[in-house]
Amino acid sequence: MSDQPLLNVRGVSKFYGSRIGCTDVSFDLWPGEVLAIVGESGSGKTTLLNCLATRLMPTTGCVQYRMRDGNLRDLYQMSDAERRFLMRTDWGxxxxxxxxxxxxxxxxxxxxGERxxxxxxxxxxxIRNTASDWLERVEIAQDRIDDQPRAFSGGMRQRLQIARNLVTSPRLVFMDEPTGGLDVSVQARLLDLVRGLVSDLGLAVIVVTHDLxxxxxxxxRMMVMKGGRVIEQGLTDRVLDDPREPYTQLLVSSILQV
Structure with missing residues (x-):
């Protein structure tokens, strides 16, 4: 891992009138690190993800990204065109x-090929050869290259979406419930695939999930959110094996009892 963070997040809050989307979130993300943001529905994790990915403008706070030239840029000081270019190239x-x-x-x-x-x-x-290679990497038969995604199963569509995102070798990928809505067996294959690709490519990833x-x-590393606030964070194994906050303990025990 690099000795400098890829993403600096300081005091990010998003309010919808008097309702809290997320409030006062701060952390650093390092190159090659995978951070999970977990919590129940309504905890604020998706709002936070959308603020980090510049899909939502936060009410307060600062998110800085280390560009390929090594300089930190404030994402919200960039032009719309600069942010769109980042999303099409360096991010997924x-x-x-x-x-x-x-x-x-x-x-x-x-x-x-569009990416x-x-x-x-x-x-x-x-472009076609690279696309074909990537379809193979995400376990889609190369003879399906000319088929439209609507002819694919849900799991295949998700793998195609991953190929579309990773083909440009991004340094940071945001994932919003990437296994949501898939059958358990399909989820397991997809997770194995994602874990292998993230490791091989050295990606930094922020993944939002309700699934511990x-x-x-x-x-x-993981952050646990409740009511728009980060209530616990730390190394994933530590948080899951030795949760300190009662809410985290409840989340973990509810999984164990299923």
Missing amino acids: FVHQNPADGLRMTVSAGANV LMAVGNRHYGN AVARLLSH
Whole structure:
């Protein structure tokens, strides 16, 4: 891991009138680190994720990202065009519903190829070959390259969305409940695939999940949210094996009793 954080988050809050989305969240994320943000529905974890990924503007706070030149940039001081470019190239965002992260009416190959074109690739043969290689990496048969995502199962769509996000070698990937809505057996395969890719590519990942098993399998560190606040954070194994806060203890024990 680098000796400098990739992301600096300080005092991020999001209010909807008098309602708290999230409040006073601060942490650093390091290159190659996977951070899980966990909590029940309504805990504020998705609001926080959307603030970090610049999909929502926080009410207060600062998020700084270390660009490839080593300089820290305040994400909210960037222009919309700069943020969009970052999202298309250096970042990825994996949606819970893959239809939100794919173009459903173009081919699987074109979904992957679009990201390559965003970083300047123009050679059709090279783009197609790279797309084909990535389909294989996410366990989609290469002869499906010209099929549209709407012909795929939910698990295949999610794997295609992951390929679309990772093909440009991003340094930071946001994942919002990446296994939500999938059958348990499909979830297990997807998690194995994601864990392998994250490790191979040295990605930094922020993953939001209500599933502590997902957090344990994927993350190095985790933050537990309740009512918009981070109430406990630490190394994943420590938090899950020795939770200090009563709410975290309740979350962990409820999983064990299922």
